[in-house]
Amino acid sequence: MTIQPATQSDALANLLREDRSFAPDAGFAANAVADASRYGAAAADRLGYWASRAREVLTWEKDFTQVLDWSEAPVARWFADGTLNAAYNALDRHVENGLGDRVAIHFEGEPGDTRSYTYAQLTEEVKKAANAFESLGVAKGDRVAVYLPMIPEAVITMLACARIGAIHSVVFGGFSAEALRSRIDDAEAKLVVTADGTFRRGKPSPLKPAVDQALAESGHTVQNVIVVKRNHQDVAWTPGLDRWWHETVSTASAEHTAVAHEAEHPLFILYTSGTTGKPKGILHTTGGYLVQGAATHKDTFDLHPETDVYWCTADVGWVTGHSYVTYAPLVNGATQVIYEGTPDCPHQGRWWEIVEKYGVTILYTAPTAIRTFMKWGRQIPDSHDLSSLRVLGSVGESINPEAWMWYREVIGSNNGPGTDGAPGPRKEHPAPIVDTWWQTETGAHMIAPLPGVTATKPGSAQVPVPGIGVDVVDEMGAPVPNGQGGFLVIREPWPAMLRGIWGDMDRYQDTYWSRFEHMYFAGDGAKRDEDGDIWLLGRVDDVMNVSGHRLSTTEIESALVSHPLVAEAAVVGAKDETTGEAVVAFVILRTTPGEGEDVEQVLRAHVAKEIGPIAKPRHILAVPELPKTRSGKIMRRLLKDVAEGRDPGDATTLADPTVMAQIAADLRKG
Ligand code: ATP
Ligand code: MG
Numbered sequence: 001m002t003i004q005p006a007t008q009s010d011a012l013a014n015l016l017r018e019d020r021s022f023a024p025d026a027g028f029a030a031n032a033v034a035d036a037s038r039y040g041a042a043a044a045d046r047l048g049y050w051a052s053r054a055r056e057v058l059t060w061e062k063d064f065t066q067v068l069d070w071s072e073a074p075v076a077r078w079f080a081d082g083t084l085n086a087a088y089n090a091l092d093r094h095v096e097n098g099l100g101d102r103v104a105i106h107f108e109g110e111p112g113d114t115r116s117y118t119y120a121q122l123t124e125e126v127k128k129a130a131n132a133f134e135s136l137g138v139a140k141g142d143r144v145a146v147y148l149p150m151i152p153e154a155v156i157t158m159l160a161c162a163r164i165g166a167i168h169s170v171v172f173g174g175f176s177a178e179a180l181r182s183r184i185d186d187a188e189a190k191l192v193v194t195a196d197g198t199f200r201r202g203k204p205s206p207l208k209p210a211v212d213q214a215l216a217e218s219g220h221t222v223q224n225v226i227v228v229k230r231n232h233q234d235v236a237w238t239p240g241l242d243r244w245w246h247e248t249v250s251t252a253s254a255e256h257t258a259v260a261h262e263a264e265h266p267l268f269i270l271y272t273s274g275t276t277g278k279p280k281g282i283l284h285t286t287g288g289y290l291v292q293g294a295a296t297h298k299d300t301f302d303l304h305p306e307t308d309v310y311w312c313t314a315d316v317g318w319v320t321g322h323s324y325v326t327y328a329p330l331v332n333g334a335t336q337v338i339y340e341g342t343p344d345c346p347h348q349g350r351w352w353e354i355v356e357k358y359g360v361t362i363l364y365t366a367p368t369a370i371r372t373f374m375k376w377g378r379q380i381p382d383s384h385d386l387s388s389l390r391v392l393g394s395v396g397e398s399i400n401p402e403a404w405m406w407y408r409e410v411i412g413s414n415n416g417p418g419t420d421g422a423p424g425p426r427k428e429h430p431a432p433i434v435d436t437w438w439q440t441e442t443g444a445h446m447i448a449p450l451p452g453v454t455a456t457k458p459g460s461a462q463v464p465v466p467g468i469g470v471d472v473v474d475e476m477g478a479p480v481p482n483g484q485g486g487f488l489v490i491r492e493p494w495p496a497m498l499r500g501i502w503g504d505m506d507r508y509q510d511t512y513w514s515r516f517e518h519m520y521f522a523g524d525g526a527k528r529d530e531d532g533d534i535w536l537l538g539r540v541d542d543v544m545n546v547s548g549h550r551l552s553t554t555e556i557e558s559a560l561v562s563h564p565l566v567a568e569a570a571v572v573g574a575k576d577e578t579t580g581e582a583v584v585a586f587v588i589l590r591t592t593p594g595e596g597e598d599v600e601q602v603l604r605a606h607v608a609k610e611i612g613p614i615a616k617p618r619h620i621l622a623v624p625e626l627p628k629t630r631s632g633k634i635m636r637r638l639l640k641d642v643a644e645g646r647d648p649g650d651a652t653t654l655a656d657p658t659v660m661a662q663i664a665a666d667l668r669k670g
Pocket of ligand 1: 272273274275277278279280319394395396397398399435436437438439440441461522523524536538539631633
């Protein structure tokens with residue numbers, strides 16, 4: 001690879017200006033779990049800091065003597081001679097500590113059915129599942145594919161695998177039979193756990209037929225399929241292969257002793273969403289992953305497990321559902337809400353009804369959801385009592401300043417409903433927003449504010465988590481000065497880092513460790529503002545080069561979303577003979593434009609005013625939907641195909657595969 005010397009144009013242009021900043025409120029800070037001393041402790045002795053967090057958040061069967069072994073870089077070994085059991089840490093020890101009656105999970109089904117599990121009950125369910133899996137011949141190191149909706153059995157299955165040392169590979173319930181089969185084959189899974197189906201938008205939605213189809217062709221490694229009865233639809237049945245959960249797991253013994261596993265024993269494989277290429281089977285191990293997950297879950301969300309009710313809206317098919325639904329909250333002894341369905345079923349206020357019903361105090365969701373609620377209108381949350389909320393999290397993509405302010409003002413300031421459709425009284429101290437940057441690969445938060453410490457700016461993920469060495473560098477790997485953009489890298493190994501790509505260690509090396517020497521390349525662009533705070537600018541693969549200026553997608557999209565006409569926006573660069581690339585924007589409009597209103601002209605002028613004429617889109621196309629993965633990320637490469645007149649490429653990980661056909665059809669019409 002030839003590396004060009006850094007020039008001004010190699011840096012990402014720094015376009016959008018944001019001057020607002022919100023200091024933490026003193027009352028919040030006084031009771032916060034984490035204070036500024038975390039940064040000092042980690043800076044003084046990074047490995048010592050992680051060692052003490054490891055002993056604080058986990059119970060080790062055998063304590064470790066070495067914190068980090070980096071001699072086989074880039075494969076790290078953390079706490080390697082320590083042993084522990086993940087499920088014991090998430091469950092049994094809380095029961096032993098007298099917390100057996102605390103609710104672990106409040107489950108809310110889409111049709112309105114509910115179930116709650118105390119820590120004692122959840123422990124019992126996991127022990128039964130562990131016994132059932134073992135009786136089917138699943139042993140330590142075997143792989144288990146999990147193809148389930150957002151129901152408690154998903155968490156129970158994952159923890160049962162962890163308990164016996166089996167490696168789970170959760171495949172999103174929305175993925176096709178082919179996607180499922182390729183993941184089963186890649187990991188050589190022995191067992192599949194699925195359900196007859198789930199409910200989506202009020203209708204039964206099947207899952208089992210995809211498993212049947214995936215296993216129809218021979219040559220697979222699956223010996224058993226366990227099926228949870230959830231939506232009571234008829235399913236095809238293969239005797240000798242299929243068994244019901246209620247006949248296999250529910251009937252198993254509730255006595256099971258957890259044996260400890262090595263800290264570096266593999267915990268799970270999870271495939272990335274494939275936004276930028278072929279999905280990668282990311283491998284995580286046990287000790288370091290749990291340490292950083294639990295420590296960040298405590299600090300970033302200011303978790304007080306005795307009183308908080310935590311709700312992370314992510315599906316378990318995504319890394320957020322692994323780290324911040326299944327593992328960290330339970331390791332921390334928290335009470336959490338799990339919701340099965342869509343936010344608009346049976347009405348667009350469902351989430352706010354859930355917040356009100358369970359008194360949710362910490363909400364963790366994605367910007368795409370927030371923009372959807374903005375589009376539906378503030379009158380919906382305004383008519384609910386959201387006063388219990390005290391911390392608001394965001395993850396998955398940059399949160400546009402516009403959406404950040406709405407989150408703060410409409411959700412975080414809600415102090416009870418208003419009357420006659422007017423907003424109710426506002427909170428004097430709105431709930432702080434914590435924007436968390438991380439990846440499937442990083443396993444846990446890497447850049448995030450501490451809510452009682454950090455003054456936050458709308459749209460910035462702020463600062464590295466204590467003990468994490470994040471930097472923004474130029475082409476040559478030198479740190480950029482404040483006020484400039486570049487590449488996001490991680491300088492030092494971190495506890496929850498991936499240990500490789502399943503079955504393809506060369507790809508691990510190539511993808512993450514070859515762009516810069518001795519630094520992990522995250523694939524994202526970022527900038528440091530004048531204060532040194534970090535702003536994520538989208539993927540470097542999506543960076544556009546317009547007349548020699550490198551423009552990021554995030555800032556132009558944020559400028560578009562800040563116009564009242566626009567609900568959502570995606571921009572891509574399309575080849576252009578004169579400028580190299582031209583900015584093409586796809587927008588979802590919030591309202592139908594008025595008679596004779598030239599939306600394209602209005603929005604081009606708005607972008608020029610917000611960030612400068614260079615960023616003005618050449619074309620702006622109004623579309624009904626954008627192609628998104630199940631974690632809410634826009635698949636820009638598909639839009640780029642469309643913008644350059646090609647047939648869109650692989651769309652198998654889209655949440656709704658029909659969206660691209662619709663956009664292409666609209667374009668032909670237009
Ligand atoms: P693939 O690598 O196959 O394309 P993916 O990257 O979409 O899959 P994830 O690991 O879920 O799969 O996504 C991580 C990416 O999401 C980050 O690299 C970043 O681009 C984006 N991201 C996550 N959180 C934030 C955030 N708070 N701010 C900005 N971007 C974020
Ligand atoms: Mg990625």
